Amino acid sequence: MKLFISIAVAGCLLMLGGEPCLAKEKKATTLREAFKGKFYIGTALNRAQYMGYDTKADEVVKKQFSAIVAENCMKSENLQPQEGKFFFDEADKFVAYGEKNKMFVTGHTLIWHSQTPRWLFVDKDGKEVSREVLIERMRNHIHTVVGHYKGRIKGWDVVNEAIEDDGSFRKSRFYKIIGEDFIKLAFQFAHEADPDAELYYNDYSMYLPGKREGVVRMVKSLQAQGVKIDGIGMQGHVGMDYPALEDEENSIVAFASLGVKVMITELDLSALPAPKGNRGANIADVAAYQEQINPYKKGLPANVEAAWENRYLDFFKLFLKHKDKITRVTLWGVSDKGSWKNNFPVRGRTDYPLLFDRDYKAKNIVSKLINLAAQTKQ
Ligand code: XIL
Numbered sequence: 001m002k003l004f005i006s007i008a009v010a011g012c013l014l015m016l017g018g019e020p021c022l023a024k025e026k027k028a029t030t031l032r033e034a035f036k037g038k039f040y041i042g043t044a045l046n047r048a049q050y051m052g053y054d055t056k057a058d059e060v061v062k063k064q065f066s067a068i069v070a071e072n073c074m075k076s077e078n079l080q081p082q083e084g085k086f087f088f089d090e091a092d093k094f095v096a097y098g099e100k101n102k103m104f105v106t107g108h109t110l111i112w113h114s115q116t117p118r119w120l121f122v123d124k125d126g127k128e129v130s131r132e133v134l135i136e137r138m139r140n141h142i143h144t145v146v147g148h149y150k151g152r153i154k155g156w157d158v159v160n161e162a163i164e165d166d167g168s169f170r171k172s173r174f175y176k177i178i179g180e181d182f183i184k185l186a187f188q189f190a191h192e193a194d195p196d197a198e199l200y201y202n203d204y205s206m207y208l209p210g211k212r213e214g215v216v217r218m219v220k221s222l223q224a225q226g227v228k229i230d231g232i233g234m235q236g237h238v239g240m241d242y243p244a245l246e247d248e249e250n251s252i253v254a255f256a257s258l259g260v261k262v263m264i265t266e267l268d269l270s271a272l273p274a275p276k277g278n279r280g281a282n283i284a285d286v287a288a289y290q291e292q293i294n295p296y297k298k299g300l301p302a303n304v305e306a307a308w309e310n311r312y313l314d315f316f317k318l319f320l321k322h323k324d325k326i327t328r329v330t331l332w333g334v335s336d337k338g339s340w341k342n343n344f345p346v347r348g349r350t351d352y353p354l355l356f357d358r359d360y361k362a363k364n365i366v367s368k369l370i371n372l373a374a375q376t377k378q
Contacts, residue, residue, distance in 0.1 A: 027374065028370055028373070028374055029370070030063050030064050030370070031064045031065065031355075031366065031369060031370060031373075032063065032064055032065055032066045033370075034369070034370040034373035034374055035066070035329075035373050036066070037378050038320065038323045038373060038376065038378070039319070039323055039326050039327055039328050039329055040066045040067035040104050040327065040328040040329070040330075041064075041065055041066055041067065041328075041329055041330075041331075042065055042066065042067030042068055042069060042103075042104070042106070042328055042329065042330030042331065043061060043064075043065045043067075043068060043069075043330060043331045043332075043333065043334050044068070044069050044070070044071040044108075044266070044330065044331070044332050044333050045061065045068050045069070045070060045071060045094060045097070045334075046071045046072070046333070046338055047072075047073065047090065049061060049334065049338075050068075050070070050073075050090075050093055050094040050097045051090075051093055052097070056359070056360040057334050057335065057338075057360060059360075060334055060335075060356055060360050060362075061101075061334060062101050064362075064366075065103065066102075066103055066104060067098075067103050067104040067105070067106065067328055067330060068094070068097070068098045068103050068104075068105055068106070069105075069106040069107075069108045069157075069265070069330055070091065070094045070107070070108055071332070071333065071340075072115070073090040073091045073094055074091050074094070074107050074108055074109070074145075075108070075109060075112065075114075075115040075116075076110070076111075076112070076115065076116050076117060076120070076141060077115045077116055077117045078090070078091075078115075079091065079141075079145055080117060080141055080144075080145075081117050082117070082119060083119050083120075083137075084140075086144055086145070086148075088148055091149075095149060095152055095153065099152065104154055104155070104328065105152065105153050105154060105155075106153070106154070106155045106156070106157065106200075106265075106328075106330070107145070107146075107149065107153040107155070107156040107157065108156075108157045108160070108202070108265075109156075109157040109158075109159075109160040109202065110141070110142050110145065110146070110156060110157070110158050110159070110186060110190060111138065111142075111158065111159045111160065111162075111174060111182070111183075111186045112159070112160035112161060113161065113170065113172035113173065113174065114161075114283045114284075115283075120134070120137055120141075121134065121173045121177065128173075128177065129177065130177075131177055131178050131179070134174070134177045134178055134182075135178060135182075135185060138174075138178075138182065138185060138186060138189065139185075139189050142158075142186060142189035142190050142193060143189060143192065143193045145193075146189075146190050146193035146194045146197065147193045147194070149194075150193065150194040150197075151194065151196065153194075153197060154197060154198060155197060155198035155199070155200060155230070155231065156190055156197055156198070156199055156200065157200050157201075157202040157233060157265070158186050158187050158190045158199045158200060158201065158229075159182075159183050159186050159187070159201055159202070160202045160203065161202070161203050161204065161282075162174075162175070162182075162183055162201075162203070162218075163203055163211055163214040163215050163218060164211070164214070165205055165208050165210055165211050165280065166210040166211070166214070167210040167211055167212075167213045167214025167215075167217070168214065169214075180218075183201075183218065183222070184222055184225060184227050187199055187222060187227045187228065187229055188227060191227075191228045198230040198231055198261070199228055199229055199230050199231075200229070200230065200231040200232065200233050200261075200263065200265075201215065201218070201219065201229060201231075201232050201233065202232075202233035202235065202265055203215065203233070203234070203235060204235040204237055204266075204280055204281035204282070205235075205243075205279065205280045205281070206232075206234040206235065206251050206255075207234075207243035207244070207247035207248045207250075207251050208243075208247070209247070209250075212250065212251045212254055212255075215232065215255070216254055216255070216258065219232065219255075219258050219260065220258065223258070223259075229260060230260055230261060231260050231261035231262065231263055231327070232255040232258075232260055232261070232262055232263070233263045233264075233265035233266075234248075234251060234252070234255070234262065234263070234264055234265065235264075235265055235266035235267075235281055235332075236264045236265065236266055236267040236268070236315075236332075237266060237267075237268055237270075237280075237281040237332065237341075238267070238268070238269050238270070238315070239269070239270045239272075239274050239279060240269070240270070240271065240273075240307065240308065240311060241274075242274070242279045243279075245314055245315070245318055248315075248318060249318055249321075249322070252318075252322050252325060252326065253322070253325075255325075256322070256325035261325070261326075261327045262322070262325045262326050262327070263326065263327055263328045263329070263330070264319060264326065264328070264329040264330065265328070265330050266281075266330065266332040267315070267329060267330065267331050267332060268331065268332045268333065268339060268341055268353035268354055269308060269311060269312055269315070269353050270341050270351050270352075270353050271296065271300055271304060271305075271308045271351060271352040271353065272293060272294065272295070272296070272341075272349055272351050272352075273292075273293050273295070274345070275287035275288075275290075275293055275345060275346060278345045281344070283344070285345055286344065286345055286346065286347065287345050287346050288346070289346050289347060289348055289349070290346075293346060293349070294346070294348070294349040294350060296350060296352070297350045300352050305352075305364075308352065308365075309363075309364065309365045309368060312365050312368075312369070313365075313368060313369070313372060316329075316369055316372055316373075317372065320372065320373065320376045323376070331354055331355060332353075332354075333353075333354050334354065334355075334356055334360070335354060335356040335357065335358060335359075335360050336351065336352050336353065336354050336356070336357055336358050337358040337359075337360075339351060339353050339354055341353045355369075
């Protein structure tokens, strides 16, 4: 027996180059492995990626990520561009991609003021529809889409961006025509269509105290009315000087205390200066191009890259600290080449917000994140 143990120990030391046997767990070499048991690590996919045309992307996505969300193909203008005419081909491919690679698939998004087809709010003469008609159209869209993916899409961004930065309701056409109940109705319709799917509210700039309070108020009101809501998505389009980590943390804690899951759903860290007054992700808020806010056309200087890495690490340290509350962290894209941040909030800039470079090579931050996760206890 003694002999057996010493042989085993000697063998172990030999195999691990002298490292103590207890630390023998296989070292994670990918994000997917490193974050396993902590939270899903996800990415948004664009068309070339889920169609498999972009082979370099395909390799990275399969290896590195455990969750996916569609960057555009499940938005209502794509799924139902004309009343009653649903186009599921693309989204079906996206969902099949996730299933094939055993990934958690999120549907994005059912009700949003943007990327919504024009017909939704007007009748055939172009006149605004009544409350009843819009509710009926919402019901039909949600029932058809959620029903189509019943049991396959595990979580839905049911309502996106319904609260303003100051906590008031966004005066979207859904709000103006239906009133604040459009949110409750959207969640109810989604629940009817797939009682097992998780249902989320998703928004940007969730670190702002006013927005945080508005979202907490809204979720409490849904809960008081018996509406099923399972999670809150904090988009996370962040910059080098916003948000303060403390504000982000306060929101994570405030949302989790409602008894729902918290997710970071659209993470990207811009390396570029934000145009004055624009730190959000409201699609309509585009600023004019200026040379001085596009300073790194040929690559990031080493000191900027180092600061950018540290900032990413700070965010992930915070997420890992709250891994009991956070179920998923999803990057808004794979490579800098395809990032929407090259065109938002200013068109035509060269930004560096994601974890893989323009050639899909892992940036140094990837191994740093893997090490950080590995150092964090389950
Ligand atoms: C963006 C996509 O990345 C772009 O390709 C598209 O042109 C506009 O929408 N908040 C959201 C996402 O919830 O759906 C947005 O995605 C980014 C901001």
